[in-house]
Amino acid sequence: MPPIQSKVEGRGNGIKTVIVNLNEVARALGRPPTYVLKFFGYELGALTNESQDRYLINGVHEAGELQDSLDGFINKFVLCGSCKNPETEIQIKKGLxxxxxxxxxxxxxxxxxxxLxxxxLKNPPSDKKGKKKSATATANVVGGGKSIADLAKNDSNGDSANNSFADAGDDDDDILTKKINAEAAALANAKIEVNDDDWAVDMSKEAIEARAKELDNLTLAESDGYTQLGEWLLKESKDSKxxxxxxxxxxxxxxxLEILENPETVQVLAQTLFDDDVVEQIDEHLGLLKxxxxxxxxxxxxFLGGLERYIGLENQGLIEKVPxxxxxxxxxxxxxEEVILNWGTKVSKKYVAKDISKKVRKAAKPFISWLQEADEESDEE
Structure with a gap:
């Protein structure tokens, strides 16, 4: 990225600072130049103006001052929160x-x-084809007629534990979780359609022991690949994931095992890769799963079926974390979104007993409702 170059023009009340190479700087950061210009205006408390590829800020601002402000933009809107790499793109999803x-x-x-x-949100970035990305569902994304922005604004007057929305994705007490927990109490009479499929790869302890008895007279190579994969992973992670x-x-x-193209492979992984830290572990195995x-x-x-079996049979303490x-x-x-909505509105015996399946989906209902509301909001817009 080239260093900021600025030039002061005019005098008196009409004095302005021109950012000579803002296009080059913004291109190096992979962001529209207007985003950088607006950030300068908000941070420096000055009016900004864009006219025929000339980017102006009211008042006198030295290049060093602008460079310091640009560092703040890079930290907040460019660098990856995990690896600090600048090769990122801004995404807008359900008002986030x-x-x-x-x-x-x-x-x-x-x-x-x-x-900024x-x-x-009002001026979403363009994709590679120049088409603007959707910025729908900026309101009511959590239900209750309030947008994430409204909730964040209200939260800023509350206690300091919720002061930083930037950390919401890593905080068990984030805004969405609070909303979900509040709605979970109203689910006792939820009605869910029943689907009576009845086949799945069972990696529960009882099922493994039963299969082991059946396979006493078979070589390992003669047993199915999914069973071999699951039992291998469980054996390797016997003490800890x-x-x-x-x-x-x-x-x-x-x-x-020649099971690369089979959906049952990811079902087995969903039952064997995770423990109580499933949210963080999904991120750790994201590359493999994708x-x-x-x-x-x-x-x-x-994959959803495997998670349902693991949570419903092996680790029911995770049911409250389903959302x-x-x-x-x-x-x-x-x-x-479509697969989650279909899964969340139909109880199935394919992976677990009907009563357990219904229990898992009841726990999921707040998230399913939020997804439906955001979808309806998008359709209306």
Missing amino acids: LQRDCKACGHLSMIDIRHK STYI DDLPSDIDIYKKIME KLIKGEEESEKA KILMTVYDKELIS
Whole structure:
């Protein structure tokens, strides 16, 4: 990125600072020059103006002062929150601003309370084809007639524990979670359609022991690949999920077992890769999961089914975290909105007993409702 170059023009009340090379600076950062200019205006408390590729700020501002301000823009709106790489793109999803890192794949939140965030929501960046990205659902994204921006604004007058919306994605007590927890109490009479499918790869302890008895007279190679993959992962991580093989080794094992293209593979992974820290672990295995799911509907359904089986049979303590788990797989673009909505509105015996399936979906209802409301809001706009 070239250093900022500025030039002062005019005199008296009409004195202005021209940023000579703002186009080059903005191009190096991968951001529209108007975003940088508006940021300068908000940070320096000065009016800005763009006219025929000339970028002006009222008053006298030295290049060093502008460079310092630019560092703030880079930290807040460019650098990845995880690896600090500048190769990011701004995404707008349901009224939230995110930096999507092309280096590590991490999605980091942008503070919605900053004035520039409001400007970006109203003036979304263009994609590679020059088409403006959608900025719908900027209001009512959490339900109750309030936007994320409104909630963040109200929250700024509250206690200091919720002072930074930028950390919302990592805080169990973030705004969305609070809303979900508040709505969860009203779900006792929820009605959900029933789907009576009844097949799945069961990686519960009882199922593994039962299969082991059946396979006493078979070689390992003769048993199905999904069972081998699941039992291998469970054996490797018997003491802790930190002992799991690397994603590369897991991928090689899947290739060796010749089950790369099968949706049941991701279902088995959903039952064996996670423990109580499932939200963080989804992010850790994001590259592997995306490579296997590949945006295919059957694989997405299988992954959700595997999570349902793991949570419903092996770790029911996670049931109360189902909304946040769904938010994570949706936010990371592992599972599409359509698949989540279809899953959340139909009880199925495919992966667990009907009563457990209904219990898991009741826990998911606040997130499903939020997704439906945001979808309706988008349709109306």
